[in-house]
Amino acid sequence: MNNSTILRTEKLRVEYRSREMRQATKVALRGLDLEVAAGEVFGFLGPNGAGKTTTMNVLLGFVPPTSGAASLFGIDVRQPIARQRIGYLPELTYYYKFLTAEELLRFYAKIFGLSRAVTDQRIAALLKLVELEAAAKRPIRSYSKGMQQRVGLAQALINNPDLLILDEPTSGLDPLGRMKVREIIQRLKNEGKTVFFSSHELGEVESVCDRVAIIHEGELKALGRVADITGTHANLEKAFLDIIGFKS
């Protein structure tokens, strides 16, 4: 393993056993091999049901792999310490509605073991970054979808993570919101952070990613730099459709 490899999966296989007698076991991932280097912005693409979220669930320790291995910073993903240096933004999520944004961030900061002084500093900086300073003391139940997504981004950054895992970070956002997320990803890249994200917005992926992987039906179909994947196709979207075998 390369010393700068932050994220690694090796022959990762995930099967879901069906509870119904007549239904076969569903294979969500079939021997996935991935490596993401430090400082990369890595796009993880695939149609719905391809295995992107399953891969993230394994990396985050939500789902144990059936076989194979996955590690973050060289630590097996099943160890809670593997998550000390990561930030995660789920695709669809809500936060404790009875808490304010500030209280939520303070709670997560406690779990990371941040001191009070560092927590205060991080919260102030993050609320400014995601433009929620004015709403920081309102309960999250009063927030719009876009505001909740921004709270999500703030909580993913509370521990100043070295690796950010984002599951469709621009889902449900308006164009202005999507632009702000792209700006944040670019800023993180400039700071040397590693970003691993899945998205259906291939135009965004083309503009920010260093490398991409395309997964389909649990198998890795393509892996490489955006320009190499695009190849002779007009854009990444056309290359994507060709790789997954879509014929119009």
Add this chain to the structure above:
Amino acid sequence: MKNIFAVAGVVIKELYRRKDFYVLFIITVVICGVMASINIFNDAHIVRYLKAISLLLIWISSLVIAITTTARQIPAERENRTLLPLLAKPLTRVELVLGKFLGCWLACGLTLVCFYVFFGLLAVSREHHWSAGGYFEAILLHWFLLGIITAMALLGSLVFAAPSSNSTICFVVVIGIMFAGRHLDQVAVTLSEPVRILVNALYYCLPHLEFYDVRDLVIHNWPPVAFQYVGLALLYAVFYMAVFLIGACLVFRRKPVN
């Protein structure tokens, strides 16, 4: 430990920002207040009936708060998808379960303090004296009783699909143990083998919640129970809390979170 306390803190915040506790507290206060203002038959000892009914209302309210608050903790986290960003942090599932238990149990303790302070003021206003030792023992034993029930409800929340079914089952089990569980050994004597063995086994396995019902102590102003017996009862409660919590941790380890 810091993670457990962090999770517990959020549970307590949730309790006092929801309406459940305030509604139950106000209902109890109103009912007891109305009763306290009545002097039926000019009987000076009527205050004992007042105390009995007030304590019964406090027991019912605290039971409702303990079971309903605990039963929805982890299911609500899964349903609202707040579990995902939480478990993506360096927090183990065991810490989450223990944090939820501690938060619910401490929240029960806070509600008990509020209820018993109100009850104490009501009783003192009519009796003009009170037994600090008796009240302290009553609150302590009641709190540990709620600890057993909270741990049981937490295990139930991971076993049963819906919070409503878990709450119903917990209420039925608790009331069943309080009223019928204590007599199972006498019932067993009347049965033939092998049912007798099963009923006896059930009698010894079930937590004897009636040990923690010392309302008569407070109602009749009896002297407090010797503290070594109280200590044994507390250890007994801690044992059952541990059993239910270990069960909850083992069940939760294998549960999918999404």
